[in-house]
Amino acid sequence: MVCERKQCASGDRTGTTALSRVTFTGQHCGYPEVGGVVTQQPPKSKTCKRSGCLHRIKYVQKNKEKDSGNMEGAPAKGVLSHLSLLEVKARSRKTQLQQQSRVMELKAKVEALKTQREQLKAQIQTHQDLQKLRLAMDKQCADEEEENMEEESENSKLLRLMARHTQLKDLLHAHHLIGGYDIIKTRKGKGACVSIATAYEDVFLDTFNLEIDLKPTVKISRHNIPPFIPLNNLAEQNNMQTDLRVFLDTLSKHLNAFAGRKQQLKLVKEKHKSVEVMESNVLCSLLVLLFTVPREKTAVLCTLDYTDHTRCLPTRVHLESEDKQLPDSPQWKKNCTLLMETPVHKALITMKKMGSIA
Amino acid sequence: MDNTVKRLLERLVRRIPSRMLKTTLDKWSRLTATQRQSIDYTESKWALTEKLLAICEVFGCSLTVLVSPWFHTDVIENPNLGMWHAFQLMDPQDDAHSVELTQFKEQFKSHLSELIRHVSIKIKKHTDEAVWIRIAWGDTFSRPNHLKPTYVVHYLQTPYVFLSSLTSKQKPLLSQALVLSTRYQAIKDANLSGRKLTAIRDLLMKQYLQVFPTKFPSPLAERNRVVSNLHIEKEQAGSAANRHQMACEAFGDGLLPQLQSAVYKLETKFRDHTNKTMTERDEPFRCVVKFASTNLLESLRHSASSGVASTPVTPLLSSVPLKGKNYFVITDNGPGPSSQK
Numbered sequence: 001m002v003c004e005r006k007q008c009a010s011g012d013r014t015g016t017t018a019l020s021r022v023t024f025t026g027q028h029c030g031y032p033e034v035g036g037v038v039t040q041q042p043p044k045s046k047t048c049k050r051s052g053c054l055h056r057i058k059y060v061q062k063n064k065e066k067d068s069g070n071m072e073g074a075p076a077k078g079v080l081s082h083l084s085l086l087e088v089k090a091r092s093r094k095t096q097l098q099q100q101s102r103v104m105e106l107k108a109k110v111e112a113l114k115t116q117r118e119q120l121k122a123q124i125q126t127h128q129d130l131q132k133l134r135l136a137m138d139k140q141c142a143d144e145e146e147e148n149m150e151e152e153s154e155n156s157k158l159l160r161l162m163a164r165h166t167q168l169k170d171l172l173h174a175h176h177l178i179g180g181y182d183i184i185k186t187r188k189g190k191g192a193c194v195s196i197a198t199a200y201e202d203v204f205l206d207t208f209n210l211e212i213d214l215k216p217t218v219k220i221s222r223h224n225i226p227p228f229i230p231l232n233n234l235a236e237q238n239n240m241q242t243d244l245r246v247f248l249d250t251l252s253k254h255l256n257a258f259a260g261r262k263q264q265l266k267l268v269k270e271k272h273k274s275v276e277v278m279e280s281n282v283l284c285s286l287l288v289l290l291f292t293v294p295r296e297k298t299a300v301l302c303t304l305d306y307t308d309h310t311r312c313l314p315t316r317v318h319l320e321s322e323d324k325q326l327p328d329s330p331q332w333k334k335n336c337t338l339l340m341e342t343p344v345h346k347a348l349i350t351m352k353k354m355g356s357i358a
Numbered sequence: 359m360d361n362t363v364k365r366l367l368e369r370l371v372r373r374i375p376s377r378m379l380k381t382t383l384d385k386w387s388r389l390t391a392t393q394r395q396s397i398d399y400t401e402s403k404w405a406l407t408e409k410l411l412a413i414c415e416v417f418g419c420s421l422t423v424l425v426s427p428w429f430h431t432d433v434i435e436n437p438n439l440g441m442w443h444a445f446q447l448m449d450p451q452d453d454a455h456s457v458e459l460t461q462f463k464e465q466f467k468s469h470l471s472e473l474i475r476h477v478s479i480k481i482k483k484h485t486d487e488a489v490w491i492r493i494a495w496g497d498t499f500s501r502p503n504h505l506k507p508t509y510v511v512h513y514l515q516t517p518y519v520f521l522s523s524l525t526s527k528q529k530p531l532l533s534q535a536l537v538l539s540t541r542y543q544a545i546k547d548a549n550l551s552g553r554k555l556t557a558i559r560d561l562l563m564k565q566y567l568q569v570f571p572t573k574f575p576s577p578l579a580e581r582n583r584v585v586s587n588l589h590i591e592k593e594q595a596g597s598a599a600n601r602h603q604m605a606c607e608a609f610g611d612g613l614l615p616q617l618q619s620a621v622y623k624l625e626t627k628f629r630d631h632t633n634k635t636m637t638e639r640d641e642p643f644r645c646v647v648k649f650a651s652t653n654l655l656e657s658l659r660h661s662a663s664s665g666v667a668s669t670p671v672t673p674l675l676s677s678v679p680l681k682g683k684n685y686f687v688i689t690d691n692g693p694g695p696s697s698q699k
Binding site: 228 | 455456458459483487513514515516517518562563564565568570571572573680
């Protein structure tokens, strides 16, 4: 018989002897046991014999009323023991139920895990099919073959679309890595955010951003492009509504050229302190420099016009000097061509080496 | 040397903070080295002014000469005196983009002198490509008043002009001269004003840090973050980060341009069903709401990120940095602010 006390899993030891008038009930660790084993006399050992269990076994007299004649104690005792019997029965029923529901739970979990496994298997399969299709598509693009236009099932059409989607995403990522612009979706497909990176001579410079509303019409909602870049004009001229890519390409050209010119001006100021910058503007489309010719100490004023705002090189170079002959001299004519064809900070290095300027 | 020059000199010296006096006077090329050394900077400003007046008396000092270097220190170094108002040039002509400094200077001076006879114009280009113009207005009978000049700041190839201390009488004359010399067709009020020129300039030229949605919006979490209360962190971290992101997207990150106020003029119909007398009126309910702060954009951003203002930020508030305006007229037509001016 197992002790009903919750934590104790020990069996109790009671001895039974022949019934007599006086009976004793063994109460293992204070709790009545099921059934109520009776003994004739209290056994000699009072502790539970099971190894490791230190519970004392209490032996109480069961049929006390025969000796004492105490009428009130008897029904109370009987009721209490009856109540304890019922309690024990209820507890055993609960654990049985618990055990049952636990089994159901585990069965349900097994089912869920099985369906998850099926889903994952299907995903792996789709992924493998997609990769095969992508390989075929990439090869097709490289070979420039005509696409197979035979009847396709819904599944394979969907697969083809998904493959194309991943292809475009990879293309966009590659474009971003080489310094082009990057686009992401915002507001659940209703908008997009374009970030245009600028770079000059292998150095990344500022990044400009545009937030565009796609529905109902294509419209710029927010941007951090400086006001001297004619954004609205470019949007109109390049028909942003229908051809977003052309607009973004043109804008990227403008911004990159501006960043390049700005960087050139910064380098001229830093590296060529002997050359004085007389005039410049925020768009960096005009530069007026003052050169000093060594030895003669004559001053030469050089005006660089960058009228094409998509280029980093000037469209016009104009030289003026107190010495009227100087701009027409062959050396300075060469310098003029040099300034038209090389970025100004590099041209100045060459001109210094040649001895044209101090 | 007449009284106007004396008064002007006194006033200019008074405006310059004492610690900047030495640097200012060093920049004035009219004073020779010996004269500069003879000035004792430990004296009071009044004594200093007397000394300067004495020097100028001896060497003769015309008004224009006096004005030229002083205006640099007077306003360029202290651009936060008085209110600045932004204006926008509209409809550029084809050659507006290639206007260069000398051309602009000549054109502006000639146009303004044509419009008003006695006027003193000084144009100077600052290192950050800003063109500063100081105008002292006179009229047919009196000489230009140097004590109340108008200052104009313009960046060539941008459509914005910043004005300070301009009366309504002088405004049409100045507008005309500006429009003609910059090769645009019209000028209008940009509805942006503030005490700090750099703030309103940065706002319009978009020279503050703006935040845009990117592929990886939140930065990597630090490894050993110290959190004050784990429970609060668990519940609130996600929504706090979300609010912060939306607040930064609406207003910007880092140091924001310092605007002092935003004014909303309401011309909408009164809508409260418990108050019949007001709702029955036909004409709109006129009301002006003004937000004032030492740094308005910073306060608005903080109120959005702390949850006081609901996120996503309402267009009424986010229009301040988005449109670069701090004066709005709100009518019943259409959602959000529709400024008419």
